[in-house]
Amino acid sequence: DTGVSQDPRHKITKRGQNVTFRCDPISEHNRLYWYRQTLGQGPEFLTYFQNEAQLEKSRLLSDRFSAERPKGSFSTLEIQRTEQGDSAMYLCASSRDITNTIYFGEGSWLTVV
Amino acid sequence: AQRVTQPEKLLSVFKGAPVELKCNYSYSGSPELFWYVQYSRQRLQLLLRHISRESIKGFTADLNKGETSFHLKKPFAQEEDSAMYYCALRASAPGKSGGSYIPTFGRGTSLIVHP
Numbered sequence: 185d186t187g188v189s190q191d192p193r194h195k196i197t198k199r200g201q202n203v204t205f206r207c208d209p210i211s212e213h214n215r216l217y218w219y220r221q222t223l224g225q226g227p228e229f230l231t232y233f234q235n236e237a238q239l240e241k242s243r244l245l246s247d248r249f250s251a252e253r254p255k256g257s258f259s260t261l262e263i264q265r266t267e268q269g270d271s272a273m274y275l276c277a278s279s280r281d282i283t284n285t286i287y288f289g290e291g292s293w294l295t296v297v
Numbered sequence: 298a299q300r301v302t303q304p305e306k307l308l309s310v311f312k313g314a315p316v317e318l319k320c321n322y323s324y325s326g327s328p329e330l331f332w333y334v335q336y337s338r339q340r341l342q343l344l345l346r347h348i349s350r351e352s353i354k355g356f357t358a359d360l361n362k363g364e365t366s367f368h369l370k371k372p373f374a375q376e377e378d379s380a381m382y383y384c385a386l387r388a389s390a391p392g393k394s395g396g397s398y399i400p401t402f403g404r405g406t407s408l409i410v411h412p
Contacts, residue, residue, distance in 0.1 A: 188340075217399065226385075226404045227402045229399050229400075229401070232399055240397070240399060283398065288340050288341040288342065289340060290340045
């Protein structure tokens with residue numbers, strides 16, 4: 185499968201702990217996106233990279249969230265000092281170009297207890 | 298700002314019945330509209346985009362700028378159409394209208410097709 189892959193698929197953590205999610209986009213896709221999805225809602229944009237540059241961040245991305253794409257390939261999304269409100273599906277997506285189709289990964293489920 | 302509204306959380310029909318999933322949008326500029334679908338235990342995937350003007354799996358959607366709508370239609374629903382459907386919008390040329398190339402999604406409509 186050469187689609188967008190995310191790891192881990194599921195994560196249960198205690199409140200206050202840090203968690204990190206990894207996303208491997210489709211090869212040669214320059215654009216990489218992070219979205220968050222909670223029950224009953226559609227995907228909500230968090231942040232976006234063009235190659236290694238983080239070009240846009242949503243107001244949803246609090247100071248506890250940080251995302252990187254160090255070499256313009258895979259990306260990580262770290263949440264520090266997790267809160268119960270962080271429980272959600274974190275979706276990664278990639279596209280070849282800003283106007284091309286966006287392909288989504290299967291998502292990483294986070295449960296904060 | 299760009300906004301997408303899907304008024305129905307759930308749509309339940311019988312096999313063979315027509316289906317219309319509603320999508321309304323708010324955006325002052327020129328939008329690009331999409332429908333994404335998520336089947337059970339599968340990832341979110343693009344179903345169709347308005348600029349393609351094509352029919353995918355029997356589904357069509359027409360952009361109505363006057364009514365700011367992009368409803369998804371299928372004349373005869375099949376059981377395998379049961380899924381979550383998300384309408385999404387992005388700016389086709391964001392500069393002047395302040396929109397974004399980043400897609401904004403609606404909350405989704407769950408379509409259940411009964412046998």
